[in-house]
Amino acid sequence: MSSTNNKIAIVGGGPSGLALGAILEKKGGFDYVIYDSSAEDVPPRGGCLDLHHGSGQRALREAGVMEEFKKYGRYGDATIHRLYTHKGENLFNFGEGRDAPEIDRWALRKVLLTGIPKEKVHWKKAVASTIRDENGQIVLNFADGTTATGFRLVVGADGTWSKVRHLVTDATPQYSGNLFVTSKIHPTGPYYEKMKEICGMGAMIAMGNGVHMFNSRQGDGHYRVDIGIPGPENFTEAGLVDVKDWDAFKKYLLQEDFFGAYSPEMREIINQSEGPFRPWIMYYFPTDRLNWETVPGATLIGDAAHVTTPFVGDGVNCAMRDAVILAEKLQEFGVNEKAVSEYEPLMFEFAKDVITRSLQSQRMFFEKDAPKSFIEIMSSGTPLIGTTDHI
Numbered sequence: 001m002s003s004t005n006n007k008i009a010i011v012g013g014g015p016s017g018l019a020l021g022a023i024l025e026k027k028g029g030f031d032y033v034i035y036d037s038s039a040e041d042v043p044p045r046g047g048c049l050d051l052h053h054g055s056g057q058r059a060l061r062e063a064g065v066m067e068e069f070k071k072y073g074r075y076g077d078a079t080i081h082r083l084y085t086h087k088g089e090n091l092f093n094f095g096e097g098r099d100a101p102e103i104d105r106w107a108l109r110k111v112l113l114t115g116i117p118k119e120k121v122h123w124k125k126a127v128a129s130t131i132r133d134e135n136g137q138i139v140l141n142f143a144d145g146t147t148a149t150g151f152r153l154v155v156g157a158d159g160t161w162s163k164v165r166h167l168v169t170d171a172t173p174q175y176s177g178n179l180f181v182t183s184k185i186h187p188t189g190p191y192y193e194k195m196k197e198i199c200g201m202g203a204m205i206a207m208g209n210g211v212h213m214f215n216s217r218q219g220d221g222h223y224r225v226d227i228g229i230p231g232p233e234n235f236t237e238a239g240l241v242d243v244k245d246w247d248a249f250k251k252y253l254l255q256e257d258f259f260g261a262y263s264p265e266m267r268e269i270i271n272q273s274e275g276p277f278r279p280w281i282m283y284y285f286p287t288d289r290l291n292w293e294t295v296p297g298a299t300l301i302g303d304a305a306h307v308t309t310p311f312v313g314d315g316v317n318c319a320m321r322d323a324v325i326l327a328e329k330l331q332e333f334g335v336n337e338k339a340v341s342e343y344e345p346l347m348f349e350f351a352k353d354v355i356t357r358s359l360q361s362q363r364m365f366f367e368k369d370a371p372k373s374f375i376e377i378m379s380s381g382t383p384l385i386g387t388t389d390h391i
């Protein structure tokens with residue numbers, strides 16, 4: 001077993017973990033190390049992100065990498081979302097002029113890494129488990145058989161199935177009842193020009209018949225296709241459809257109960273999707289469990305603390321805000337339990353809000369008569385999407 005004099009271990013090199021490292025680096029005086037399970041040259045999975053002024057962008061400013069971000073952030077038409085009925089009627093567009101530039105996940109990683117010395121990030125270093133030893137010290141057990149201990153603070157930034165979370169709470173993510181099936185349409189595909197017409201440079205949402213799709217342009221020009229359906233948590237193994245048989249999957253999605261009732265051009269988005277089709281099972285953290293007592297030597301940020309469904313676009317922004325708040329408290333109080341106890345209640349407040357709004361939005365997206373409720377909310381002036389843009 002190896003020990004280390006690093007005071008802070010950040011487990012996970014996603015947006016929240018890298019943001020925390022970059023902010024600590026900018027503040028100076030912090031001894032930290034980041035462990036991530038992936039290789040640096042393997043792009044993170046997932047669609048592009050819109051970063052809000054008071055949360056995601058604030059983390060970039062505090063990390064000193066905002067100018068680097070501007071090389072990759074997509075402004076202007078990239079922020080516009082087009083809302084369609086399932087019959088193909090474009091009801092209205094929203095998001096124009098919003099200070100929420102889009103960025104691909106690989107580009108955000110690249111931006112944040114410019115604020116972190118290379119030696120502080122350990123790639124291909126998956127944490128398989130964590131325990132406390134007889135002295136109460138947290139031990140990181142890596143998949144490669146090595147271990148590390150001796151940290152003043154271990155920060156779990158390792159996502160939905162965090163290996164650090166059990167040290168802090170016995171609560172676990174809950175299945176939302178819905179999943180996305182993701183695919184792509186590339187510039188070389190025959191339906192690409194039609195996708196440009198439907199989606200524009202930003203995104204489009206089509207709702208109705210208890211299902212929906214959210215399709216968005218990515219940085220290299222291709223469109224990510226997200227097809228929202230109800231289904232069991234074990235969808236891949238449930239025998240409903242062979243997820244590796246793309247033609248069978250298209251037929252499954254185009255059944256009358258799902259997208260068979262959609263307009264021809266909307267159905268064609270599914271027909272022309274190029275695969276592979278990947279089920280994305282959507283989880284959320286129960287808000288009534290965001291109340292744990294601070295424990296010595298460990299805390300959580302991002303999805304490890306409060307994974308949410310993606311229906312208000314605030315998940316990563318909330319995660320990066322966690323990094324801002326935690327870094328601020330560590331600077332104010334030192335690397336100790338007091339700093340964590342000051343951070344966690346603030347994190348709980350924002351996380352409960354985001355999860356609650358996202359579940360509310362999710363219900364509206366999957367209603368039979370959607371987008372009726374969604375339009376009512378959007379027209380009422382009641383905040384729903386992107387409202388926690390402050391600290």
